[in-house]
Amino acid sequence: MSVVGPLAGRTIVVTRPQAQAAPLVEAIAAAGGVPLVFPLLEISPAVDPQPLAEAAARFNDYAFAVFISPNAVDYALPTILARGAWPAALTPAAVGQGTVKALVAHGVGGCIAPTERFDSEALLALPELAAERVAGRRIAIFRGDGGRELLADTLRERGASVDCITCYRRSGPSHGLVPLLAAWRGGQLDALTVSSSEGLRYLVDLLDAEGLAFLQKTPLFVPHARIAENARALGLSNILLTDAADAGILAGLLAYNWPQ
Numbered sequence: 001m002s003v004v005g006p007l008a009g010r011t012i013v014v015t016r017p018q019a020q021a022a023p024l025v026e027a028i029a030a031a032g033g034v035p036l037v038f039p040l041l042e043i044s045p046a047v048d049p050q051p052l053a054e055a056a057a058r059f060n061d062y063a064f065a066v067f068i069s070p071n072a073v074d075y076a077l078p079t080i081l082a083r084g085a086w087p088a089a090l091t092p093a094a095v096g097q098g099t100v101k102a103l104v105a106h107g108v109g110g111c112i113a114p115t116e117r118f119d120s121e122a123l124l125a126l127p128e129l130a131a132e133r134v135a136g137r138r139i140a141i142f143r144g145d146g147g148r149e150l151l152a153d154t155l156r157e158r159g160a161s162v163d164c165i166t167c168y169r170r171s172g173p174s175h176g177l178v179p180l181l182a183a184w185r186g187g188q189l190d191a192l193t194v195s196s197s198e199g200l201r202y203l204v205d206l207l208d209a210e211g212l213a214f215l216q217k218t219p220l221f222v223p224h225a226r227i228a229e230n231a232r233a234l235g236l237s238n239i240l241l242t243d244a245a246d247a248g249i250l251a252g253l254l255a256y257n258w259p260q
Helices: 022-030 050-057 070-081 097-105 120-124 150-157 178-185 197-206 209-217 225-233 245-255
Strands: 011-014 034-037 042-045 064-067 091-094 138-144 161-171 191-193 220-222 239-241
Touching (some): 011 022, 011 178, 022 034, 022 245, 064 070, 064 097, 091 097, 097 245, 120 150, 178 209, 191 245, 197 225, 220 225
Parallel strands (some): 011 034, 011 191, 064 091, 220 239
Antiparallel strands (some): 042 161
């Protein structure tokens, strides 16, 4: 029986971390496509668990707890909630709607988060984080290792006391490039979806000249302008900027004018 759907016959690489790949994989398959899961980032607990333990111990001192990603929620909340219920006076904040959903899955509601653009700039634009609301208050930012300092720096400029807590770490793929290269060589790879500039850099660094030639020709669907900018800086040009999150990526895939 032949597969039907707007993505029928298209093999599309999903590069999200393994634990977050399922929704996009399922959506691509439902549209008739063939998802190829190839995580560009591997997520693991922070090397040093002490900062998270210390933040959990003083959790009631914070006015806001900001979670940068679903990974931050999944790696921080078990330690935090093991010490007691979420404090009633503590406002949770998230950069994206996926993180909001992760908080709800752990029983934490009332989260403030952007509703359109999903980045630090959009979070900082929320009235709840204006200078007059955060000055003199203590804020925890739960995040992975590295990353941008814009959020913490801006909140400090607004008068807040900010603690940045690394609760997970990211590393490049350890599973090898064989599935990706095999699909490319067989003419069975139609597009990549990439939701992390860091992951894309890992991929470019790992590919040899043959792989980079394949990547240059392959449509790259990205859900944020900053990822598109970084992709261009890496020498790529076949870049399709979509709306945010999995829904935006899927809409971009469905709207694309695929070659016959």
